[in-house]
Amino acid sequence: MITVVAITLVTFIIMKLPPVDFVTAYAAQAAASGSSISPAEADAMRLAYGLNQPVWVQYWKWLSMVATGDFGRSFEYSRPVTEVIGDRLWLTMVLSIAAIIVTWILALPIGIYSAVRQYSVSDYAFTFVGFIGLAVPSFLLALIVMYLGLRLFNVNLGGLFSPDYQLAPWSWGKFLDLLKHLPVPMLILALPGIAQLVRIMRANLLDELRRPYVVTARARGLAERRVILKYPVRAALNPFASTIGYLLPYTVSGSIIISVVLSLPTVGPLLLHSLISQDMLLGSTIILLLGVLTVIGTLLSDLLLMWIDPRIRAGQLR
């Protein structure tokens, strides 16, 4: 809850940062495009946002408007902000969450494999890929993948929908089309996370594998598969699971940049555009919603973690 308040505060500061207040900017823009707004209209808007009053009054007015779901109008598109954002926010979240799921699905077995087969060829190969994932900024990765896609396969990997479905309303066909386009951005987005988690998993599991209880289990003649999966992997999993907390903000951040490069219809390009044209009501709403959704997601994952790990539950009870 404190976090959410902090997010609204930070968002408000960002909104106020441009030297020209947004009503004046709006008026200038309207004048430039020929459809000027009357001074009375501008004054009405100033009054609504309390722009002539002290900063904390402005903050409060803006906050109470946001709380009722009124995010104002985007000057760039002259439509309500909520309408402009539309599906994009959900697509952002779908993309991020899908990327996180992929991260887990891939990182877990790779981490286990690398630890069990330490110093094997595939261990080195995975380590190498991991370092690439860590070292190449995601936008570069997206750029390179897109270039290779064009060069080698002559396909445009950008976008989340085929041209036919771009403006179509949601349908089963559009959903399938989305599924077809999702893997590439998903993998690009997931790679840094995978690289990090594989490293953590590998290191943790290696520590566990040296413990006496593993030797005991082996000496007792347990099948190798059972020796590894039943105990050390479980123990090594705990720090692994606790990284969920920062994986989500990290992935959402990454999705913004990747979306710009691959021109995905998420909030990424919209945010960039609104910030450059100083359409501050739109920009700050996006930042606010992303922040709040991420906090909610992190909260949910914490609950999930508590449900998975008996030790945390026990700690909570005590």
Place this chain on the structure above:
Amino acid sequence: MSSTVIDADAPLTTEAESRVAVATQRQLIWWRFKKHKLAVVSAAIVLAFYLVTAFADTIAYSEPFDSQAARSYIPPQPIHWFDAGGKFHPQVYALKGKRDPRTFKLSYAPDAGDPRDLALFAHGYPYRLFGLFPTDIHLFGVSNGRATDALFLLGTDQLGRDVFSRLVLATRTSLTIGLVSVALSLVLCVLLGGISGLFGGWTDTVIQRVIEILRSIPTIPLWMGLAAAIPASWSPEQVYFAITIIISFIGWTELARVVRGRFLALREEDFIVAAELAGASRLRIIFKHMVPSFLSHIIAATTLALPAMIISETTLSFLGLGLRPPAISWGVMLQDAQNLETLGLAPWLLVAALPVIVVILAFNFLGDGLRDAADPYG
């Protein structure tokens, strides 16, 4: 310093053992660091990059802002190491531009009859070395004619500016911005992490809570918002400074946690308690006893934080929210390669990605090596 590598961990012969016993902590760290081959190589690479930074103007051979439409999108140019007679005589062929009458696309053909000789320490455009000494000597150039008109080792961009020279100067911007940002965030995090770890109690709680909040918000949109607020009228120097500050905000949470952790751990150590009992003042304990024992950790953590700073700068500039032309950085250069049409037309513009990846990898390995070396129990 000894010339042979000493294994500080293995059972030792008496002679080596006695040397380890009397070695200072600095020597021990150095010996352990030398065992980490990848880290040593990375250190050399990082050093080389900072040499390039120091001598950027000398290494660049043509003026980075000298644009000309007639030189637009020249592909990278091969060097001919031997002349027609088979003697070692590095040269490049002058290029003749031809415009396709139908598509209006410029294409370039090398003219073997017009070779330009490559020379070391050739004269080129005038500049000031270290901003002080006016000179026009460059590491290499062409001895007959202007380098700007003839030499295009990595091709040119849309405005006909030489990619190699720009890349060298971009290295300077990107690496110093990383360094300055990391220094700024180091000050911030040593201060806050130190206070947090030393005083504990509610100060600690507040600072830790702030760090937690900052970590739970997706940062990139936030920094984008901050960066977008930089007025367009600011000069490149002002923008550079503002971006440095914004970037330094990104990295400090991680470092502050490390510092706090070290402070907390050290506070309980026997030698600190002993110093306290001996009546040493608080300042003396901090600077004489605590700082030396975690300095190496901080250095390692800083090295690991640098790549994040460099990535941030590159990303922001790439999005058009960070440094903007006429400033040159890796991100600014990559911005030119942003869309598919350009990439299809001039794939060599992606070359700016290469130093980014190499530097980030090198810093990561170097930081890993330093961290291992600095850990006395590792």
